[in-house]
Amino acid sequence: MREINVKEVEELIRELCIKANLYLPEDMEACIKHGAQLEKSPVGKNVFDDIIENINVARNETIPICQDTGMAVIFMEVGQEVHFVGGSLNEAINRGVARGYIDGRLRCSIVSDPLERVNTGDNTPPVVHLKITEGDKVDIMVAPKGFGSENMSQLKMMTPSVTHDEIIDWVVSVCAKAGSNPCPPIVIGVGIGGDFEKCAYLAKKALCRPVSQRNPKPLYAELEAKMLEKINALGIGPQGFGGTQTCLAVNIEEAPTHIAGLPVSVNVGCHVTRHAKGVI
Numbered sequence: 154m155r156e157i158n159v160k161e162v163e164e165l166i167r168e169l170c171i172k173a174n175l176y177l178p179e180d181m182e183a184c185i186k187h188g189a190q191l192e193k194s195p196v197g198k199n200v201f202d203d204i205i206e207n208i209n210v211a212r213n214e215t216i217p218i219c220q221d222t223g224m225a226v227i228f229m230e231v232g233q234e235v236h237f238v239g240g241s242l243n244e245a246i247n248r249g250v251a252r253g254y255i256d257g258r259l260r261c262s263i264v265s266d267p268l269e270r271v272n273t274g275d276n277t278p279p280v281v282h283l284k285i286t287e288g289d290k291v292d293i294m295v296a297p298k299g300f301g302s303e304n305m306s307q308l309k310m311m312t313p314s315v316t317h318d319e320i321i322d323w324v325v326s327v328c329a330k331a332g333s334n335p336c337p338p339i340v341i342g343v344g345i346g347g348d349f350e351k352c353a354y355l356a357k358k359a360l361c362r363p364v365s366q367r368n369p370k371p372l373y374a375e376l377e378a379k380m381l382e383k384i385n386a387l388g389i390g391p392q393g394f395g396g397t398q399t400c401l402a403v404n405i406e407e408a409p410t411h412i413a414g415l416p417v418s419v420n421v422g423c424h425v426t427r428h429a430k431g432v433i
Contacts (some may be wrong), residue, residue, distance in 0.1 A: 381403045
């Protein structure tokens with residue numbers, strides 16, 4: 154049994170909250186630069202230039218890439234041989250987020266009640282997904298999620314009789330309806346299977362997969378490619394000004410489901426699809 158002080162979790166989450174909001178993952182930045190080369194619209198190319206300049210300014214000036222520094226979503230995988238000591242793990246997670254957002258001068262956007270709308274002042278609480286795994290390590294992924302893109306996300310309870318083309322068309326329709334709202338070029342996370350809440354989780358988790366990495370199953374990799382092609386054919390373009398590069402990548406995650414159902418969800422990510430990972 155390995156003992157880990159919750160203070161280590163707090164410190165890592167603080168660091169990851171700041172890192173994720175200031176620096177895009179290398180593969181994401183490379184994908185944006187590649188999209189700039191592919192873009193055929195002159196206006197779209199200019200928008201890409203502004204996006205790339207913004208990424209560089211954020212890195213050089215150590216300021217957030219986007220003013221919406223998001224709701225902190227934390228994916229934590231805990232080895233079953235780990236024993237946490239030194240206090241409450243839940244409190245440590247909250248302290249890490251609070252310190253990260255305050256120390257990093259990040260915008261605090263969380264309200265304590267969805268109807269009363271009182272800001273908590275430190276961006277807590279986060280959304281935490283905890284998974285028990287083998288081993289004695291703790292993997293933590295912090296994925297700040299802005300709501301310009303989150304508000305465009307959808308879930309649909311389909312039936313097993315639905316065709317692949319119908320799934321593709323529905324995903325594309327979600328992107329068409331979103332238009333310029335999620336600050337394209339976008340990244341699309343798609344969840345297929347599970348139940349109602351598992352499907353939404355899969356779509357959010359898909360946004361944390363490297364945009365350069367395709368689903369290992371040929372069937373889903375093919376669906377990713379077809380969805381990407383059709384979304385880009387919409388012509389929405391960078392920031393909605395028209396162009397050939399509306400979407401940078403489509404990531405699909407799948408899970409076993411019930412014989413009577415086929416849940417499909419779309420989690421929309423903006424061009425600032427952020428996440429940072431660390432291991433204890």
